[in-house]
Each structure stands twice: as structure tokens, then as C-alpha cells.
Amino acid sequence: MTAEDRIFLKQLQELRLDQLRGHALGDAREAIARAEELGPQRELEHAERDRQAALRLEENARKKKEEEESRRLEELRRLEEERQRQEEEKRRKEEARRRQEELRRRAEEQARLREQRERELQAKREAFRKAQEEAERRAREQAEQRLQAEARRQERQRQEELRRNKTQANIVAFFQLYDAKWQELKLSKNLASVMLCEMPWPTFQQGCTSPDDISRRSMEEFIFHPLRPGIETKSRKDRLKAEVLRFHPDKFNSHTVHKLRECDRGRAIEIAGALARMLTNMMAEEIQKETGR
Numbered sequence: 001m002t003a004e005d006r007i008f009l010k011q012l013q014e015l016r017l018d019q020l021r022g023h024a025l026g027d028a029r030e031a032i033a034r035a036e037e038l039g040p041q042r043e044l045e046h047a048e049r050d051r052q053a054a055l056r057l058e059e060n061a062r063k064k065k066e067e068e069e070s071r072r073l074e075e076l077r078r079l080e081e082e083r084q085r086q087e088e089e090k091r092r093k094e095e096a097r098r099r100q101e102e103l104r105r106r107a108e109e110q111a112r113l114r115e116q117r118e119r120e121l122q123a124k125r126e127a128f129r130k131a132q133e134e135a136e137r138r139a140r141e142q143a144e145q146r147l148q149a150e151a152r153r154q155e156r157q158r159q160e161e162l163r164r165n166k167t168q169a170n171i172v173a174f175f176q177l178y179d180a181k182w183q184e185l186k187l188s189k190n191l192a193s194v195m196l197c198e199m200p201w202p203t204f205q206q207g208c209t210s211p212d213d214i215s216r217r218s219m220e221e222f223i224f225h226p227l228r229p230g231i232e233t234k235s236r237k238d239r240l241k242a243e244v245l246r247f248h249p250d251k252f253n254s255h256t257v258h259k260l261r262e263c264d265r266g267r268a269i270e271i272a273g274a275l276a277r278m279l280t281n282m283m284a285e286e287i288q289k290e291t292g293r
Contacts, residue, residue: 006075010068017064024057148209155207168227174204175228182246185256196264202243202275209267211274219243219278237286240279247275 031046031053181200185191197207203218222228223239231239245251252272257265 013064013068017061020060021057024053027053148207152207152209152213155205159205171225171227172229175225178202179230185259188259191259194260194264196260196268199260199268199271201271202247208271211271214271214275216278216282219275220282237283237290240283240286244276244279244283247272247279249273249276252276 028050031050034046178200181198185194185200196209199208201208201214202222203214204222205213205218208214223243224236231242234242246256249269249272253269257268257272260268
């Protein structure tokens with residue numbers, strides 16, 4: 001029922017009540033007329049009846065009003081129940097929305113935690129892989145160092161044996177091999193895989209792999225050896241100059257180092273640099289000696 005219908009119904013009820021009142025008033029007037037005709041006694045009887053009728057009319061009006069009030073209260077109660085129902089429905093929807101939001105938030109949080117755990121696991125795997133690679137690299141380096149140490153030890157033993165048993169022919173052959181290797185390094189265009197231990201260093205010790213393997217004393221013994229062929233007429237300064245030209249960084253790094261294996265080039269540059277510095281100092285001392293004379 002719409003509000004307009006309720007207003008119309010109320011107006012209809014008031015109209016009916018007015019009609020009833022009109023009828024009652026007419027009845028009362030008739031009663032008064034009859035009372036006047038019947039006399040005082042009848043008038044009293046009619047008055048009493050009229051009073052009773054008025055009381056009944058008032059009672060009916062009161063009951064009518066109470067019924068209307070009851071209907072109004074019932075309508076208010078219904079409207080209140082409807083409001084509460086709508087609020088309850090709204091509350092349930094809001095609660096459902098909050099639950100959905102909480103479920104979505106928890107799902108996102110779980111997904112984020114899974115992703116974080118996956119990243120952490122991946123990082124641990126990567127760290128473990130790197131640790132394994134590092135351990136393998138160190139093991140290879142240690143094995144290589146052991147092999148090099150063993151090679152140096154064997155070479156030292158061989159050199160000791162050579163020193164005990166070498167002859168003039170062997171020394172000359174050693175110098176010839178040294179010069180031949182430098183000639184090959186100078187002229188060959190295809191060399192690119194010479195091993196560090198095969199390099200001709202100015203010392204009788206072979207298999208040198210670091211600057212510590214070559215001392216100034218060993219170089220002096222080699223460079224100024226009296227049996228070295230082809231330099232009998234050369235001065236000490238000229239002998240040093242020939243070696244300086246071979247190991248000077250500018251020439252060595254541009255003409256020689258690229259003919260070694262790539263893995264040996266760094267150490268070769270380091271050895272050549274140390275030799276160039278020692279040879280330069282030795283050359284300076286020889287020049288100072290000549291100047292002093």
C-alpha cells in the first residue's frame with residue numbers, strides 16, 4: 001500500500017465517521033422531539049437513551065481511534081522492522097564484503113609469502129651453486145698450484161742435476177735454445193698458445209711462473225755467463241740492453257704477450273714487468289760505473 005492509498009483510506013474513514021456522527025445527531029434530534037412530545041418522563045427516558053447512545057458513540061469513536069492508533073503503531077512497527085531488516089541485510093552484506101576482502105588479503109599475503117620463500121630458496125640455491133663453483137675453482141687452483149709446485153720442484157731438481165753435471169756443450173746449447181725461442185717469438189705470426197713455462201726467461205731456471213722464481217743473481221749469472229755465444233765482444237751494458245728491449249713493457253705487451261695462452265698472459269706481463277725493472281736498475285748501475293770511470 002502506498003502513502004497516497006493510506007491517506008485516501010484515512011480520509012474515507014473520517015468521512016464515514018462524520019456520516020455516523022451526522023446520523024447520530026439526527027437521531028438525537030428526533031429523540032429530543034419525541035421527548036418533547038412524550039413529556040418529561042419520556043424526555044428523561046429518551047435523554048438516558050440518548051446519553052447511552054452518545055456514550056456508545058464515544059466508545060465506538062474511542063475504539064475507532066484506538067484501532068487507528070493500533071494500525072498506525074503496527075505500521076510504524078512494520079516500518080521499523082523493515083528498517084532493521086534492511087540494516088541487517090546491509091550489515092550482512094558488509095560483513096560478507098569484509099570477509100571477502102579478508103580472504104583476498106590473506107590470499108595475497110600467502111602468495112607474497114610463497115613468492116618471498118621462492119626467492120629466498122632461489123637465492124639459497126644460487127648461493128649454494130656459487131659456493132660449489134667457488135669450491136671447485138679453489139680445488140682446481142690448488143691442484144694447479146700443486147702441479148706447478150711439483151713442476152717447479154722437479155725443475156729445481158733437474159736444474160740442480162744440470163748444475164752438477166752440466167758441461168760447456170750443454171750450457172751453449174741452452175743459450176742457443178734461448179735465442180732460438182726469442183727468434184721464433186719475433187718472426188712467427190701464427191703463435192698464440194705458448195705456455196708460460198715454455199717462455200725463454202733470462203735465467204737457467206726453467207718453468208718460471210711468477211716474478212719470485214727469478215732473482216737478480218740468477219739473471220746476472222745468465223746474462224754475463226762467459227760461455228754465452230755471440231756476445232763475446234759485447235759490453236755488459238750492451239748485453240743488458242738486448243734483454244731490456246725484449247722485456248720492456250711497451251714492446252713485450254704489444255709484440256710478445258699475445259702469443260702466449262690467454263690464461264698465462266697476465267702472469268707473463270707480471271714477470272716481464274719485474275724483469276724490466278731489475279734490468280733497468282742493472283743498466284743504470286752499469287752506466288754509472290762507466291761514467292765514474
